[in-house]
Amino acid sequence: MAYQLQEINRRIRTDVAEFLGECDENYAQRVSLAADRILSNLERSPIVLLSGPSGSGKTTTAMKIAEELRRRGVGSRAVAMDNYFVTLNPKTAPRTPEGVIDYESPLFLDMDLLDRHFAALSRGEEILVPKYEFARQMRNDSLGTPLKLEKNEIAIFEGIHALNDDITGRHPEAAKLYISARSNVNEGAVLRFKGTWMRLVRRAVRDYSFRGTEVARTLDMWATVRRGEKLYISPFKSKADIVFDSSLPYEVSVMKHYALPILSSVPEDNERHNELLDLVAAFDHFEPIDPELVAKDSLLREFTGGGTYKYH
Numbered sequence: 001m002a003y004q005l006q007e008i009n010r011r012i013r014t015d016v017a018e019f020l021g022e023c024d025e026n027y028a029q030r031v032s033l034a035a036d037r038i039l040s041n042l043e044r045s046p047i048v049l050l051s052g053p054s055g056s057g058k059t060t061t062a063m064k065i066a067e068e069l070r071r072r073g074v075g076s077r078a079v080a081m082d083n084y085f086v087t088l089n090p091k092t093a094p095r096t097p098e099g100v101i102d103y104e105s106p107l108f109l110d111m112d113l114l115d116r117h118f119a120a121l122s123r124g125e126e127i128l129v130p131k132y133e134f135a136r137q138m139r140n141d142s143l144g145t146p147l148k149l150e151k152n153e154i155a156i157f158e159g160i161h162a163l164n165d166d167i168t169g170r171h172p173e174a175a176k177l178y179i180s181a182r183s184n185v186n187e188g189a190v191l192r193f194k195g196t197w198m199r200l201v202r203r204a205v206r207d208y209s210f211r212g213t214e215v216a217r218t219l220d221m222w223a224t225v226r227r228g229e230k231l232y233i234s235p236f237k238s239k240a241d242i243v244f245d246s247s248l249p250y251e252v253s254v255m256k257h258y259a260l261p262i263l264s265s266v267p268e269d270n271e272r273h274n275e276l277l278d279l280v281a282a283f284d285h286f287e288p289i290d291p292e293l294v295a296k297d298s299l300l301r302e303f304t305g306g307g308t309y310k311y312h
Contacts (some may be wrong), residue, residue, distance in 0.1 A: 001183045002183055002184045003185045004185075004186060005185050005186065005193075005286070006187065007256045008185065012253060013287060020250055020293060023248050024298060031061065031064045034177055038069065038154065038175045039072070041174075041175040042074075044173045045122060046152075046155060047157065047171060048157065048177065049163060049175070049176045050156055050162055050178075051158075051160060051161065051176075052178055052246070053234070054203055055181065055206075056181055057202075057302055059080065059311060060302040061299065062064050062156045062158040062261075069154055069292055070248040075150060075152075077149075077154075077155050078155075078156045079147070081114070081159025081160075082159060083130050084109055084114055085108050085109060086109070086110050093108075099101050102224070102307035104225060105228070106164050111164075114157075115167075115171070118157075124149065127148070128141065128144035128145070130143075131143035140262050160232070161233070162176075163178060163239045165239075166237065168239050172307060176239050178237040178239075178240035178241055179245075180195075180244075181198040181199050181246050182243075183247040183249075185213070192285050193285075198251060201255050201279075203225075204259065205304060208262050210311075215263055219276065220272075246299060248298075248299065254285055254289045254294055254300060254304070256286060256288060257289075257290075261281070263280050264280065291304060295309045
């Protein structure tokens with residue numbers, strides 16, 4: 001699927017508030033369809049596995065699905081699988097062909113603990129969801145959160161490796177979703193903005209604003225992130241019961257407000273500078289949207305801040 005640039009700009013000029021509202025409603029309908037599919041599987045399993053690459057909006061989507069299920073009277077909790085990372089040991093950590101630590105590898109995930117926790121939750125037993133401290137690159141079980149599912153309650157586990165064979169192979173009965181910002185923006189037949197650029201911009205803005213990561217560093221990491229997607233994430237999307245497009249037609253017009261100032265600061269000697277110039281130039285095709293007009297519960301707030309959801 002591709003959005004049309006002319007239509008985006010026309011809607012912004014005509015009635016931007018109505019345009020944003022329609023886009024958010026279309027996203028809400030996707031959330032509702034996902035909830036339908038999850039409920040139809042509830043007799044088989046209370047576990048939902050939600051996977052997707054970096055910048056796809058997994059966290060917000062998991063929370064919105066849980067919110068929709070609760071609205072229908074089904075108790076639901078969203079759980080970040082990042083908390084199941086193992087404590088980093090540089091001596092044994094998986095590495096890329098270049099010799100750097102491969103943070104995208106599923107070997108960083110404690111598959112055995114996840115397996116035990118899924119089984120325990122399905123039996124109605126209480127588990128302790130661990131807490132991963134990214135600053136110290138270690139798991140701290142003493143900061144864990146108790147979780148127990150009552151009858152007909154659901155736990156949504158979201159993470160980049162949620163559909164990995166080592167998880168779905170042990171729990172084929174779980175409901176499975178794959179999410180990504182999949183839509184390009186075209187002008188007629190001409191590609192103006194790639195779906196992968198949307199995810200890169202989301203990540204760059206979020207990491208700069210909330211994680212203290214300079215854009216040059218995000219760009220340097222992006223090749224490793226994309227390699228990890230092709231090796232560890234995309235091959236398993238066929239396992240999904242639902243494939244969920246998290247792109248929003250209005251987002252490029254909003255994100256240019258945040259992205260252009262920080263992208264312009266990247267040094268010219270950055271090896272991805274040519275792609276960066278193409279990305280910066282692509283924003284020129286889009287009418288701007290004032291970020292203040294974006295709904296507080298929009299998925300985009302996961303990356304820009306100022307929203308109603310809390311992110312850890």
